[in-house]
Amino acid sequence: MVKKLHRPLVEAVLTNLIQIFNENRKADQVIIRTLKSNPKWGSRDRNFIAENTYDIIRWWRLLKYCLVINERKFSEEARFWEMVGGWLCIQGYDLPAWPEFKNLDPVKILALYESENKTRKVRESVPDWLDELGEAEVPNWDDEIHALNQDSKVYIRVNTLKSNKAEVISALEKEEIEIEEVPDVENALRLKKRRKLDHLKSYRKGHFEIQDAGSQQIAEYLDVKPDSFVIDACAGAGGKSLYLAALMNNSGKIVSMDVEGRKLKELKSRASRNGVEIITTDLIRESTLDKYQGKADYLLLDVPCSGTGVLRRNPDAKWKLKPSFIDQVRQIQASILDDYTAMLKPGGTLVYATCSVLRSENEDQVKNFLSQHVEFELLDEKRVSPAETGFDGFYMAKLKRVK
Numbered sequence: 001m002v003k004k005l006h007r008p009l010v011e012a013v014l015t016n017l018i019q020i021f022n023e024n025r026k027a028d029q030v031i032i033r034t035l036k037s038n039p040k041w042g043s044r045d046r047n048f049i050a051e052n053t054y055d056i057i058r059w060w061r062l063l064k065y066c067l068v069i070n071e072r073k074f075s076e077e078a079r080f081w082e083m084v085g086g087w088l089c090i091q092g093y094d095l096p097a098w099p100e101f102k103n104l105d106p107v108k109i110l111a112l113y114e115s116e117n118k119t120r121k122v123r124e125s126v127p128d129w130l131d132e133l134g135e136a137e138v139p140n141w142d143d144e145i146h147a148l149n150q151d152s153k154v155y156i157r158v159n160t161l162k163s164n165k166a167e168v169i170s171a172l173e174k175e176e177i178e179i180e181e182v183p184d185v186e187n188a189l190r191l192k193k194r195r196k197l198d199h200l201k202s203y204r205k206g207h208f209e210i211q212d213a214g215s216q217q218i219a220e221y222l223d224v225k226p227d228s229f230v231i232d233a234c235a236g237a238g239g240k241s242l243y244l245a246a247l248m249n250n251s252g253k254i255v256s257m258d259v260e261g262r263k264l265k266e267l268k269s270r271a272s273r274n275g276v277e278i279i280t281t282d283l284i285r286e287s288t289l290d291k292y293q294g295k296a297d298y299l300l301l302d303v304p305c306s307g308t309g310v311l312r313r314n315p316d317a318k319w320k321l322k323p324s325f326i327d328q329v330r331q332i333q334a335s336i337l338d339d340y341t342a343m344l345k346p347g348g349t350l351v352y353a354t355c356s357v358l359r360s361e362n363e364d365q366v367k368n369f370l371s372q373h374v375e376f377e378l379l380d381e382k383r384v385s386p387a388e389t390g391f392d393g394f395y396m397a398k399l400k401r402v403k
């Protein structure tokens with residue numbers, strides 16, 4: 001069946017792309033704003049806009065190849081129209097006789113799309129430098145980049161402080177949301193199809209959080225015990241802190257720190273929705289680290305990183321990331337490891353984690369740290385592979401402070 005196109009929806013995709021590429025705005029935020037601006041759009045329209053915007057960004061380089069476009073940046077709207085038209089043609093839409101599509105040749109576009117002699121960087125639509133870095137630093141880069149180009153799945157974490165799996169499954173099924181179990185991740189469930197969740201009563205009551213299963217594994221990996229003292233030193237808006245509190249059964253103490261106050265503010269409001277009572281927040285200043293010297297039983301360093309493990313959620317990062325930014329985060333990671341680990345007690349456990357797939361942010365950082373800190377030893381390290389699990393990509397290392 002020939003699929004028909006509605007101009008206002010195509011225009012919404014086009015406007016999104018211009019804002020994301022030319023105004024350097026974040027894809028997820030642009031899409032949310034566009035969808036909010038027209039409440040009359042039904043769920044099919046909303047999906048059309050969101051999915052096509054994400055897919056065109058994800059396949060940007062491949063699309064340019066199919067359209068034989070060599071420019072690096074587009075200043076003209078006409079070029080964006082062609083990219084949108086080219087993508088829709090690949091998706092099986094019958095291109096209408098709109099003037100913006102007059103230069104497109106669907107037969108040629110499809111022939112290039114289907115041709116088998118494309119290099120990986122074109123086939124998987126990645127910039128040259130990132131493909132080279134991936135090849136050098138990521139085990140099984142072929143499969144990982146392929147997996148990182150899939151549409152992201154929605155995972156939730158059941159909040160055991162307020163509910164349980166059976167109750168959450170039943171609440172979601174009442175809303176006709178289909179879910180499935182996730183092997184090996186105790187409190188995770190996966191949605192079979194993407195659905196909006198944050199308006200649901202069970203979400204508002206804190207019965208579950210939206211959190212990738214790989215991210216849940218990081219909190220589990222710290223293996224915290226109730227009644228202990230935990231520091232989550234790069235806590236952000238608290239995804240892992242909240243799960244740690246549930247794993248401790250709301251007993252003990254967690255200090256959640258970050259350099260950005262607005263994230264800690266959001267963490268506090270999520271904690272209250274989650275029924276978490278053991279978290280205090282501390283905005284990092286010069287004196288903060290001294291205050292906690294040698295105090296923590298457990299320390300989580302979920303450090304800032306390149307985000308190469310979460311490209312499925314943020315496909316625009318493929319085009320916005322720069323090698324110089326990755327150099328900068330590597331330095332921050334090394335100095336966080338150097339400076340923050342003094343907050344751990346002798347005998348305490350440290351987890352260093354990233355959402356990067358690059359060895360230089362992961363195994364190499366830990367190796368380098370261990371070579372300079374004889375008071376630590378490596379207990380275990382683990383990669384969460386998007387290709388093997390379907391989760392986002394993560395790395396985690398567990399270390400013990402021996403003296």
Ligand SMILES: C[S@@+](CC[C@H](N)C(=O)[O-])C[C@H]1O[C@@H](n2cnc3c(N)ncnc32)[C@H](O)[C@@H]1O
Nearest residue numbers: 234235236237238239240258259260302303304
């Ligand atoms: C990967 S994110 C953390 C995500 C968070 N743990 C979660 O589960 O939602 C890294 C965090 O490190 C913070 N950060 C950046 N530089 C930092 C520093 N020097 N010390 C502590 N946190 C820092 C960032 O603001 C960001 O929130």
